[in-house]
Amino acid sequence: MxxxxxxxxxxxKRTKAACFSLLDIDTKIKNKVLREMAESLLKNRDFILKENxxxxxxxxxxxxxxxxxxxxxxxxxxxxxxxxxxxxxxxxPDPIGKIISKTRRPNGxxxxxxxxxxxxxxxxxxxxxxxxxxxxxxxxKSSNAVILRGGSEAINSNRAIYKILREVLIKNKxxxxxxxxxxFVERNVxxxxxxxxxxxDLVMPRGGESLIRLVTEKSKIPVIKHYKGVCHIFVDNxxxxxxxxxxxxxxxxxxxxxxxxxxKVLVHRDIAKNFLPKLIKELKSFNVxxxxxxxxxxxxxxxxxxxxxxxxxEYLDLILAIKVVNSLEDAITHINYYGSRHSDxxxxxxxxxxxxxxKLVDSACVYQNASTRFTDGFQFGMGGEIGISTDxxxxxxxxxxxxLTTYKYEILGRGQIRE
Amino acid sequence: MxxxxxxxxxxxKRTKAACFSLLDIDTKIKNKVLREMAESLLKNRDFILKENxxxxxxxxxxxxxxxxxxxxxxxxxxxxxxxxxxxxxxxxPDPIGKIISKTRRPNGxxxxxxxxxxxxxxxxxxxxxxxxxxxxxxxxKSSNAVILRGGSEAINSNRAIYKILREVLIKNKxxxxxxxxxxFVERNVxxxxxxxxxxxDLVMPRGGESLIRLVTEKSKIPVIKHYKGVCHIFVDNxxxxxxxxxxxxxxxxxxxxxxxxxxKVLVHRDIAKNFLPKLIKELKSFNVxxxxxxxxxxxxxxxxxxxxxxxxxEYLDLILAIKVVNSLEDAITHINYYGSRHSDxxxxxxxxxxxxxxKLVDSACVYQNASTRFTDGFQFGMGGEIGISTDxxxxxxxxxxxxLTTYKYEILGRGQIRE
Numbered sequence: 001m002x003x004x005x006x007x008x009x010x011x012x013k014r015t016k017a018a019c020f021s022l023l024d025i026d027t028k029i030k031n032k033v034l035r036e037m038a039e040s041l042l043k044n045r046d047f048i049l050k051e052n053x054x055x056x057x058x059x060x061x062x063x064x065x066x067x068x069x070x071x072x073x074x075x076x077x078x079x080x081x082x083x084x085x086x087x088x089x090x091x092x093p094d095p096i097g098k099i100i101s102k103t104r105r106p107n108g109x110x111x112x113x114x115x116x117x118x119x120x121x122x123x124x125x126x127x128x129x130x131x132x133x134x135x136x137x138x139x140x141k142s143s144n145a146v147i148l149r150g151g152s153e154a155i156n157s158n159r160a161i162y163k164i165l166r167e168v169l170i171k172n173k174x175x176x177x178x179x180x181x182x183x184f185v186e187r188n189v190x191x192x193x194x195x196x197x198x199x200x201d202l203v204m205p206r207g208g209e210s211l212i213r214l215v216t217e218k219s220k221i222p223v224i225k226h227y228k229g230v231c232h233i234f235v236d237n238x239x240x241x242x243x244x245x246x247x248x249x250x251x252x253x254x255x256x257x258x259x260x261x262x263x264k265v266l267v268h269r270d271i272a273k274n275f276l277p278k279l280i281k282e283l284k285s286f287n288v289x290x291x292x293x294x295x296x297x298x299x300x301x302x303x304x305x306x307x308x309x310x311x312x313x314e315y316l317d318l319i320l321a322i323k324v325v326n327s328l329e330d331a332i333t334h335i336n337y338y339g340s341r342h343s344d345x346x347x348x349x350x351x352x353x354x355x356x357x358x359k360l361v362d363s364a365c366v367y368q369n370a371s372t373r374f375t376d377g378f379q380f381g382m383g384g385e386i387g388i389s390t391d392x393x394x395x396x397x398x399x400x401x402x403x404l405t406t407y408k409y410e411i412l413g414r415g416q417i418r419e
Numbered sequence: 420m421x422x423x424x425x426x427x428x429x430x431x432k433r434t435k436a437a438c439f440s441l442l443d444i445d446t447k448i449k450n451k452v453l454r455e456m457a458e459s460l461l462k463n464r465d466f467i468l469k470e471n472x473x474x475x476x477x478x479x480x481x482x483x484x485x486x487x488x489x490x491x492x493x494x495x496x497x498x499x500x501x502x503x504x505x506x507x508x509x510x511x512p513d514p515i516g517k518i519i520s521k522t523r524r525p526n527g528x529x530x531x532x533x534x535x536x537x538x539x540x541x542x543x544x545x546x547x548x549x550x551x552x553x554x555x556x557x558x559x560k561s562s563n564a565v566i567l568r569g570g571s572e573a574i575n576s577n578r579a580i581y582k583i584l585r586e587v588l589i590k591n592k593x594x595x596x597x598x599x600x601x602x603f604v605e606r607n608v609x610x611x612x613x614x615x616x617x618x619x620d621l622v623m624p625r626g627g628e629s630l631i632r633l634v635t636e637k638s639k640i641p642v643i644k645h646y647k648g649v650c651h652i653f654v655d656n657x658x659x660x661x662x663x664x665x666x667x668x669x670x671x672x673x674x675x676x677x678x679x680x681x682x683k684v685l686v687h688r689d690i691a692k693n694f695l696p697k698l699i700k701e702l703k704s705f706n707v708x709x710x711x712x713x714x715x716x717x718x719x720x721x722x723x724x725x726x727x728x729x730x731x732x733e734y735l736d737l738i739l740a741i742k743v744v745n746s747l748e749d750a751i752t753h754i755n756y757y758g759s760r761h762s763d764x765x766x767x768x769x770x771x772x773x774x775x776x777x778k779l780v781d782s783a784c785v786y787q788n789a790s791t792r793f794t795d796g797f798q799f800g801m802g803g804e805i806g807i808s809t810d811x812x813x814x815x816x817x818x819x820x821x822x823l824t825t826y827k828y829e830i831l832g833r834g835q836i837r838e
Contacts, residue, residue: 020755023779103800109789111799118811119781197635201811220635222642222812243834250836336439358829360442362538370528370832379837380530380828381522392537392620392825393641394813406811409799410777413789415662417669418798 004184008192011147011180012120012199018177019120019145025174027094030141034090037168038083041133044164045079051160052129059153071127072154082133082161085384089137092383095402096143110412115405117143119201122193123386124149124215126207129157136165136179138386142404145178147200149193152185159183194219206387224399227390228314229259229342231372234331234357236348237270243369244347245279248320251345251371253286257316259388260343260375264311265322266331269295272324276300280322288318295324311338328353332360339363341390343372343397364390364397423603427611430566430599431539431618437596438539438564444593446513449560453509456587457502460552463583464498470579471548478572490546491573501552501580504803508556511802514821515562529831534824536562538620541612542805543568543634545626548576555584555598557805561823564597566619568612571604578602613638625806628733643818646809647733648678648761650791653750653776655767656689662788663766664698667739670764670790672705676735678807679762679794683730684741685750688714691743695719699741707737714743730757747772751779758782760809762791762816783809783816 041048052074059069100113121144125131132148139146150158162181169176182189194203197220204224205215216223233251235244251262267275272295280290280300291306306321311334313321325331335344345367346357354368365375375397377385382400389395395403460467471493478488519532540563544550551567558565569577581600588595601608613622616639623643624634635642652670654663670681686694691714699709699719710725725740730753732740744750754763764786765776773787784794794816796804801819808814814822 020779020781105798105800109793216639222810224812240834247834247836254837354831360439362439362535363827365828365830367830368832370830370835371837373837374528374830374835379524381524391641393643396825397828406815408782409784409816411784411786411789411793412773413787415659415666416789416793417666418673418790418792 004186004188005192008182008184008189009196011182012193012196014177015120015145015147015180016199018175019117021175022117022140022143022145022178025143027096029172030094030143031090033168033172033174034086034137034141036172037133037137037165038086038090040164040168041079041083041086041161044160045076048079048157048160048164049074049076051156054156055154064153068127068153072129072157074129074157078130082130085130085134086137088383089141089401092141092401094141095405100407107416108414109416112410112412113407114410115402116408118404118406120145120147120199121404122147122149122200122203122221124190124203124205124207124211126151126211127154129154129161131206132158132161132181133165134384135386136162138384138401138404140178142401144404146180147193148179148181149189150181155185190215191218194221197221204387222394224387224389224394225391226259226388228340229261229388229390230264230312230314230338230340231260231262231342232264232266232331232335232339232344233262233372234266234325234328234335234344234346235268235271235275236328236346236350236353237268238350238353239268239271239347240349240369241271241275241278244275245282247345247347247369247371248279249282249286251373252283252288252320253318254373256318258373259314260372261316262345262372263313263315263319263321264338265320266325266334267296267322268328268331269324269326272296273299276322276324283320286318288320291319291321293323296322299324314340328356332357336360336362341392342388343367343375345370345372364388423605423607424611427601427603427608428615428618430601431612431615433596434539434564434566434599435618437594438536440594441536441559441562441564441597444562446515448591449513449562450509452587452591452593453505453556453560455591456552456556456584457505457509459583459587460498460502460505460580463579464495467498467576467579467583468493468495470575473575474573483572487546487572491548491576493548493576497549501549504549504553505556507802508560508820511560511820513560514824519826526835527833528835531829531831532826533829534821535827537823537825539564539566539618540823541566541568541619541622541640543609543622543624543626543630545570545630546573548573548580550625551577551580551600552584553803554805555581557803557820557823559597561820563823565599566612567598567600568608569600574604609634610637613640616640623806641813643806643808643813644810645678645807647759648680648807648809649683649731649733649757649759650679650681650761651683651685651754651758651763652681652791653685653744653747653754653763653765654687654690654694655747655765655769655772656687657769657772658687658690658766659768659788660690660694660697663694664701666764666766666788666790667698668701668705670792671702671707671739672737673792675737677792678733679791680735681764681791682732682734682738682740683757684739685744685753686715686741687747687750688743688745691715692718695741695743702739705737707739710738710740712742715741733759747775751776755779755781760811761807762786762794764789764791783807
């Protein structure tokens with residue numbers, strides 16, 4: 001135990017020391033290394049798959065759920081996607097060194113606000129081994145050092161990917177401690193890491209809500225969180241109802257297990273009688289379980305009751321709760337009270353209603369006349385994402401290269417002193 | 420105790436509800452209210468001073484230190500400064516609603532990244548009553564609701580200022596719960612507040628390092644911290660030594676009790692023999708106690724030893740530690756290891772040395788040829804400041820209106836769904 005703690009502190013210290021060396025590596029080198037990392041993953045496919053099989057066999061022997069085994073399983077196709085993602089990152093613009101603003105003060109001081117890396121980032125994640133290479137790619141491109149703490153069920157796969165990518169750093173004479181993978185499966189590793197605010201600048205937990213709450217409570221280091229996606233679509237009385245129907249079906253059915261899928265639909269009372277029977281019929285044809293408020297149930301009898309807890313819940317499944325509201329204002333109030341500040345959409349043809357919704361709904365992404373499923377780094381044109389923030393501090397919504405940076409002030413003088 | 424907790428939760432809930440109403444108040448109204456707040460402070464000077472006297476009498480009876488009583492004491496002049504600060508804030512541009520970026524995606528979605536308030540901010544501070552009106556002014560202008568938790572020693576002064584400013588909100592038909600002052604002096608108030616992450620978006624502790632560490636460890640809410648200012652000046656071998664001397668004296672002597680005063684001077688070994696005797700003579704003439712590394716002591720005998728702990732310490736006093744370093748790289752390594760990521764300066768005439776220092780020193784503000792004393796919201800042209808961050812997440816260095824904001828994505832569609 002003492003030894004484990006010492007080893008983790010040692011990893012954090014080495015990563016901190018290495019993070020400064022990243023400031024000295026220019027964009028061309030970073031992109032070359034990313035391309036070589038992609039090649040190396042492809043070249044070492046057989047090794048990765050062999051190690052991945054160890055994890056899969058272990059998971060099967062332990063009777064882990066099928067969904068977990070699916071997330072864990074790599075294939076030729078998945079390894080090609082990992083490599084393609086590293087290539088894509090190599091082609092994105094480098095955020096580091098960009099001058100955000102330039103001010104000249106009356107005393108002649110020139111104040112440049114410059115984009116810089118955050119430093120050392122810890123990513124805590126669960127079973128998908130591709131997260132290992134995605135995080136390494138995004139952190140390396142943004143000149144951050146990273147400490148990865150993957151799920152114990154994927155330890156062999158993660159080690160294999162990490163080993164291959166680390167060797168590319170060594171070959172290019174880059175301090176390999178810029179990327180570190182915690183080689184221990186003990187759960188206590190996380191508790192130790194979360195106290196090392198001298199060496200670590202940011203923690204990003206990716207996983208279930210309970211993991212994220214645990215990390216937030218224990219951490220002395222800033223945490224950027226993604227709690228959950230309780231996404232709403234509000235169908236206004238000025239909506240194009242055909243559009244509303246298509247968007248709701250897309251947002252619920254196209255991929256129900258993800259955080260940007262819709263979980264609640266609010267319907268303006270003026271159109272409820274006309275719209276709800278069509279909507280619910282369509283939802284049922286896609287095997288969606290509908291849970292309705294009392295008014296919804298009065299209009300369409302054959303559905304389940306929505307209870308108070310339903311309005312808070314992220315189903316991540318083919319379930320949808322529907323509520324009839326009296327007004328646009330009531331819809332906004334409901335979303336701000338029960339929502340998770342992730343993604344919410346209004347369907348309306350009336351511009352003033354849309355503007356009011358966009359302004360007053362307190363979520364990372366607020367839509368007019370579009371599916372909530374677009375909240376995603378690729379869809380936003382960021383080239384990828386390291387996560388989606390439901391926090392309001394530092395970054396909101398999809399996070400990619402720019403969100404992995406901070407800034408510093410570089411101030412040029414000619415001997416100025418303070419009067 | 421149960422009752423106290425209930426009352427604090429009630430304050431937080433009311434502030435959260437009120438924060439949404441701020442989104443509906445436009446810039447002209449906000450500026451008018453700020454001007455009326457300034458007038459009302461001036462009109463109610465006698466009342467404020469009367470209440471302030473209660474705090475001063477209490478502090479004197481308790482034999483509180485003179486420096487604390489000085490920070491606590493209001494005067495006609497200080498009230499005028501508080502009013503002037505509110506007027507200054509009313510004249511700054513409103514950050515809210517500004518479009519940070521606009522993207523049109525291939526599918527026709529328009530994604531606007533828009534500046535919005537953070538929501539509910541808790542400010543925990545100590546004895547200066549002027550912080551009460553400064554924080555109210557900055558938060559109100561940036562459309563944030565604020566919960567103030569001032570020091571118990573200033574409770575009567577804070578209550579008086581708060582009462583006057585709150586009445587201006589009521590007169591202007593603005594929900595007065597946008598600003599709340601915790602009316603209890605119990606220390607446990609802070610513990611209760613720090614758990615209310617459903618209602619509070621950000622905590623800003625202002626005070627000693629122990630208060631800030633306590634808040635960081637207990638908080639479930641994001642915290643932006645200012646630990647300390649261990650500021651360095653490095654005198655390069657290519658420095659203009661006359662300029663170096665003037666800047667060091669200014670940064671140490673002009674106001675030694677503040678966080679941007681210099682605490683450590685690093686001197687390149689090539690110029691140490693020439694420069695150190697002059698520097699130390701000048702420092703002594705201003706009654707500065709000098710603590711030197713062994714090499715410094717070999718050059719100038721009559722000074723104290725700098726111990727290992729000296730390199731970490733923020734003196735906030737007329738004390739300076741001096742170390743001779745072998746190179747620019749050694750200076751950078753020392754600063755990144757012992758510093759507090761606040762403000763550090765290089766004195767050099769050689770551009771490439773300056774650029775290397777600016778790039779590699781990991782601090783919020785990095786200077787060439789200027790005093791560290793310029794790290795300040797007013798000096799940076801921000802019109803004021805709510806604090807200085809030594810964190811790297813969300814904001815670094817002086818924080819004013821823009822740093823009290825976050826962003827949201829407003830996305831306009833025409834029925835787009837995800838393929």
